[in-house]
Amino acid sequence: MTKKPAASADQRRSQLLRGVLDLCLLSLIAERPRYGFEFAQALADAGLDLVSDGSIYPLLARMERAGLISSYRAPSPSGGAPRKYYRPTDAGHAELAAGRADWQAFAAPVGRILGAGTPSTGEDTPCRTG
Numbered sequence: 689m690t691k692k693p694a695a696s697a698d699q700r701r702s703q704l705l706r707g708v709l710d711l712c713l714l715s716l717i718a719e720r721p722r723y724g725f726e727f728a729q730a731l732a733d734a735g736l737d738l739v740s741d742g743s744i745y746p747l748l749a750r751m752e753r754a755g756l757i758s759s760y761r762a763p764s765p766s767g768g769a770p771r772k773y774y775r776p777t778d779a780g781h782a783e784l785a786a787g788r789a790d791w792q793a794f795a796a797p798v799g800r801i802l803g804a805g806t807p808s809t810g811e812d813t814p815c816r817t818g
């Protein structure tokens with residue numbers, strides 16, 4: 689049996705994440721306001737290290753245009769340039785709640801299917817017709 693290359697697994701994880709990255713970002717800022725670098729760090733700490741800043745910032749901008757998040761600038765504790773922090777709006781909180789419900793409704797049956805047991809070879813399963 690040949691093992692799939694790691695790149696294939698990374699591609700699958702990346703595709704799966706694409707569909708829920710906005711919800712992950714909303715969930716992170718629902719905990720507390722965050723600035724850009726903190727998103728990538730928090731995602732990596734949670735095991736989602738495939739996410740780059742290059743995919744986070746455009747998504748934050750789209751979410752802000754859609755009215756799901758707002759931003760403000762605050763001084764950097766290290767004395768550098770002010771940081772742009774993001775926080776959810778009321779619409780963002782509602783979107784997060786709906787997204788969490790959608791995720792649970794999706795993930796539960798997928799988990800049951802994928803965790804159903806060892807894949808069958810089909811050799812000992814009779815073929816039924818009609």
